[in-house]
Amino acid sequence: MTAFFQSLGMSYEWAWFVATVSGILLIALPLLLGVAMIIYADRKIWAAMALRRGPNVVGPFGLLQSFADGLKVFLQETIVPSAANKAIFLIAPVVTFTVALMAWAVIPFSELAVLADINVGLLYVLAISSLGVYGTVMAGWASNSKYPFFSAMRASAQMISYEVSIGFILICVVLWAGTFNLNDIVRAQQGHGLGILNGFAFNILLFPMWVMFLISSLAETQRAPFDLTEAESELVAGYQTEYSSMAFAAYWLGEYANVLLMCALNATLFFGGWLPPLDLPFLYIVPGFVWFLLKVLFFFFVFSWVKATVPRYRYDQLMRLGWKVFLPVSLGFVVLVSGYLMLTRYTV
Amino acid sequence: MIHVFAFYLFAVLTVGSGAITILSRNPVHSVLWLILAFFNAAGLMVLVGAEFIAMLLVIVYVGAVAVLFLFVVMMLNIDFAELRAGFIKNFPLGVLVAVVLLAEMVLGIGAYRAGAMELGTPDGIGATPAGMTNIEAIGALLYGRYLFLFEAAGIILLIAMIGAIVLTLRQRSDVRGQNIGKQISRRPQDATRNVNPEVGKGVTL
Numbered sequence: 047m048t049a050f051f052q053s054l055g056m057s058y059e060w061a062w063f064v065a066t067v068s069g070i071l072l073i074a075l076p077l078l079l080g081v082a083m084i085i086y087a088d089r090k091i092w093a094a095m096a097l098r099r100g101p102n103v104v105g106p107f108g109l110l111q112s113f114a115d116g117l118k119v120f121l122q123e124t125i126v127p128s129a130a131n132k133a134i135f136l137i138a139p140v141v142t143f144t145v146a147l148m149a150w151a152v153i154p155f156s157e158l159a160v161l162a163d164i165n166v167g168l169l170y171v172l173a174i175s176s177l178g179v180y181g182t183v184m185a186g187w188a189s190n191s192k193y194p195f196f197s198a199m200r201a202s203a204q205m206i207s208y209e210v211s212i213g214f215i216l217i218c219v220v221l222w223a224g225t226f227n228l229n230d231i232v233r234a235q236q237g238h239g240l241g242i243l244n245g246f247a248f249n250i251l252l253f254p255m256w257v258m259f260l261i262s263s264l265a266e267t268q269r270a271p272f273d274l275t276e277a278e279s280e281l282v283a284g285y286q287t288e289y290s291s292m293a294f295a296a297y298w299l300g301e302y303a304n305v306l307l308m309c310a311l312n313a314t315l316f317f318g319g320w321l322p323p324l325d326l327p328f329l330y331i332v333p334g335f336v337w338f339l340l341k342v343l344f345f346f347f348v349f350s351w352v353k354a355t356v357p358r359y360r361y362d363q364l365m366r367l368g369w370k371v372f373l374p375v376s377l378g379f380v381v382l383v384s385g386y387l388m389l390t391r392y393t394v
Numbered sequence: 395m396i397h398v399f400a401f402y403l404f405a406v407l408t409v410g411s412g413a414i415t416i417l418s419r420n421p422v423h424s425v426l427w428l429i430l431a432f433f434n435a436a437g438l439m440v441l442v443g444a445e446f447i448a449m450l451l452v453i454v455y456v457g458a459v460a461v462l463f464l465f466v467v468m469m470l471n472i473d474f475a476e477l478r479a480g481f482i483k484n485f486p487l488g489v490l491v492a493v494v495l496l497a498e499m500v501l502g503i504g505a506y507r508a509g510a511m512e513l514g515t516p517d518g519i520g521a522t523p524a525g526m527t528n529i530e531a532i533g534a535l536l537y538g539r540y541l542f543l544f545e546a547a548g549i550i551l552l553i554a555m556i557g558a559i560v561l562t563l564r565q566r567s568d569v570r571g572q573n574i575g576k577q578i579s580r581r582p583q584d585a586t587r588n589v590n591p592e593v594g595k596g597v598t599l
Contacts, residue, residue, distance in 0.1 A: 165527045169449035176457025187468050
């Protein structure tokens, strides 16, 4: 895009600046619109599985429900509890929201449509997603209230636990692809399964990794059945209890942007990202962006499906799954995958 | 141009938030400023072309170590006024630490002036060997030239970890643990029974 702006007669610095800013806007604005629609989709899917109708009043089929909700919270009064630590209380939702958007900078939407095609892309995603916990912890502490604080404690323990196993799972993918660059990881998946299926998930060694990654990403985004940080039967609304108005909305937007990010990572790392599902020439006529979007939406459906059908975990079960099951298994698979690659690819 | 601007932005923020970390009265605020300092230090590392180290800094320090700091500080409810009372008593120790830090800084600047080691240049050009990404360069060094040291460090860490586990592990006989396999294999007929009592007779348990 820099070259395009340069052709309009700008100097290189200005062209780069304008290209970057417009790239950020091109990702962030559709993403926020997408988040609004995905909240609607989540509620519709959830309703359909419970044999209800879901939102159906505002706009055709209730399509505008999220915007009505947005307008509602926008007009609400912002309440700051008198015992709260005001500065941190107000910064916390901004942190959650910003961090949720930041990680999208390295996601390849199609072969060329990626804002920052950096060689440490996957590490960047890991780094940014490890920041997500701060929004929750700050909110829980600054609210100066019992339930938000419990929720913050749970959130930090949960995210640290699952980040460890996610790290090992990603190492397996990186070992196989031989790079941290997300675009190159997608390219490495071309014709990976039986020479025709695009995606690491069709690899017998990496398929269990994908299953664990899917479950870990549910836990990492605090979606059901791992939504213990906002378990309404125990903690009211968790760390969001004291929030109202736009601060509350920022949490919702951030949460769903994170969910979409995890869906995008599932698609990019294990199902070939912007590649079509099958390695057939005529499928490449459809632009990569469409394939990527379809895969993300499919994974979002899986997330909603899980939310609608699986009962919530107990906290000790959650910790057991993270530390006693996922951690040893993923560590074992790192050894297994690197051993296999040493024998076959690098022939020691 | 943008290099210079980004450098001064990150540098000022790093130094500033570092200063506020030790000046702030609230320990939780201190930790949050420390996190900002870590983050800006990572930004500085990106500027000199060490993006791998920068990402590791964020993942390890911001993502794990600082979260534990925050956890502990929030739980402990430290009274800082009480800690401040020991200022005069600890003053000589503080002076000693300051002198050591100053000496190290002078040494560091002297060594930089001498210019013996060419690790990187201020503008980031030549920070990594040509045609190699950061990760490849570090990997080649760690798993080639420094393989023995790297593995020795790994083993020392492993021993430290085992030591920590051994120190904190204690066998308690009065606690009943869960046996997940036993719980899952339990069937309804083992735990319940269907009875049809006569009216007025009730059931004996």
